[in-house]
Amino acid sequence: MGRRVLRILALTLCLAAGSAAAQSGPVKIGLLLPYTGPLSIQGIDATKGFELYLNKIGMKAGGREIQILKEDAESKPDVGLTKIKKLIERDRVDFVVGPVSSVVAIAIRNYVHEQGVPLIVPVAFTRTLTAPPLASPSIFRVIETTDQANYPMGAWMIKNTKYRKVILMATDFVAGRDTVLAFAAGFKAAGGEIVKEIYAPLGAPDFAPYLAQAGDTKADAVFAFFAGADAIRFVRQYKDYGLFEKLPLTGYNVLTDDTILPALGSAALGIVTIGGWTAALDTPDSKAFVADYERVHKAWPTRYSESGYISAQLITIALDSLKGDLADRNKVRDALKSALPKVKAPRGPVEFDAYRQMISPVYVTRAEKRGERVVNAVVERIPPVSQEQVWGWWKK
Amino acid sequence: MTFWAIQTLNGLSFGMLLFLLAAGLSLIYGVMRILNLAHGSFYVLGTYVALSVVRATDSFALAMVAGTLAVILLGVLMERVLLRFLPPEELPQALLTFGVLLIVGDLCLWYWGGTPETLPKPAVFEHSVRMGSLVFPSYRLFLLAVGVLVAVLLWALQERTRLGAMVRAAIDDPAIARSTGINVSLLSSGVFAFGAALAAIGGIIGGPVLGVYPGADFEILLLAFVVVIVGGLGSLKGAFFGALLVGLLDNFGKALFPSLAYFTIFAPMAIILAVRPTGLFGSR
Structure with missing residues (x-):
């Protein structure tokens, strides 16, 4: 023993x-x-x-x-x-x-x-x-969090644009839905209306069927979440189908990430997004x-x-x-x-x-041409918002 | 109205891509009785090689040639070095071609990395076509045209030329074909390389729309199988109409019932198999 x-x-x-x-x-x-x-x-x-x-x-x-x-x-x-x-x-x-x-x-x-x-x-x-x-x-x-950037974007859009009826488009997974629904909550609280929600699977090879649905809906703009390689295909095809003139494209910053901007080129121009940071930030x-x-x-x-x-x-x-x-x-x-x-x-x-x-602060940006390069130029700095200030719409 | 028009065009152009893939798969099976699972590798390898070439030279045409040649080389190697020495049984063939699929997939991952890539479009097709309220990317119309062109050429080749007659003879009865002096062995190599080339062309012209990424080989293989099963194995006509049907089903399925994406393809496949076990145009 x-x-x-x-x-x-x-x-x-x-x-x-x-x-x-x-x-x-x-x-x-x-x-x-x-x-x-x-x-x-x-x-x-x-x-x-x-x-x-x-x-x-x-x-x-x-x-x-x-x-x-x-x-x-x-x-x-x-x-x-x-x-x-x-x-x-x-x-x-x-x-x-x-x-x-x-x-x-x-x-x-x-x-x-x-x-x-x-x-x-x-x-x-x-x-x-x-x-x-x-x-x-x-x-x-x-x-x-998805709330900290996208909820304030709803109010920003009502205050700074004429968009009142918006279509949500996103990747069908938790980050995609969380993002567009946080925007929808902020947008509706400020008086906007969501007319349609369209979700596509992660890595969808072709966005054409989803884009045709958006084009068929009466609305003022689209708010979207697509990331990485999906974002490249989505934004390009969005422009290819001529949707941009009818429905301006807005979304979370992943849509026009600085890393995919060279691949998007002029297809990104004019897209307004919100996010935590952009390489064009002038500090x-x-x-x-x-x-x-x-x-x-x-x-x-x-x-x-x-x-x-x-x-x-x-x-x-x-x-x-x-x-x-x-x-x-x-x-x-x-x-x-x-x-x-x-x-x-x-x-x-x-x-x-x-x-x-x-x-942290978040930034509303618009994809613009600066010289040869397309950048996410800062439109407005939104002061720091904590998650507790903006989680009220889902957290009881 | 525009919704239906656009979706129909989308479905048809996607169907044409599937046709290029399925035609090769079907042709190879018809002549050699080999269910080539490495067909997905032909698709990704051709597209990746084209991607590298287009980045180096900025020429889509050159990329097309290089990608197709690379895949033909792989196809000939596979046929001459590996498949020739296998017993004509399905299981060893399936295992071997599956092995090639995995190896090529991993080599591509190692060389080209894991990030999904899209081929740049040829500059001519950057714009979209407008008809009234209908806006449609010109590149997809190009896909449609290529698909129809290849279908007509293949049909003419098979039905109207001596080479086509030899291929048909080899499909119907290899032993008799051999006894009439047709070099079935050489013909097999040729058909295998040709089928591989079709897959590569499908991948490359589909590259600007679908892109290429790790796992694309499996996804494409699955769709190509659905097409040949629906259309009938070994039948060119079957591959063509099967591809159109699957292309349309896939598009309308995703647009109308997004949450049932795969169901809208596989349910019709199951029904067709139940009613016609040989597929729409299959003979056996």
């Missing part, structure tokens, strides 16, 4: 020694992002922004080396869950950054909550992830970030690059304040929480609310 206790004791000591050794090794950060499939553009750009900042500070923070491990979440919930288990249980990462897909975010939420490994969410913006009951002390989101922090990024990647950053960049700053500022000591999870969480106001975010001043959801 005594020998058995001894053995267990010895084993425990070994384990303790192991974890102490891990403390002095590199800090491991797992990136759980899509590198293939319809949302791969977002995953790749978030990674580029993330690595840009880490390379800038020499891949070191809090006196420790930083090691990055990438896993392809493919925008599929089952794959995302398998990959995050691999990152946490086999690679023993200290932080996870991801995902892009809101469906994946919901799928891994319980696991993250139970494991307690901090998850920094750079893109997945579904409203429920940071609202009770899903909000978790281990989940930190550094992008605006010193933003301009410095764009210049750095362009020098390294020979292309403009997107809002995903920007939130990847914020994620990297958030983690390294927390590491510095902890002096690299990640033994106490509660201290790590507190450090992350208080790190955000110190982040130099290209979008402007940012902070977390009580649910670790970022509060």
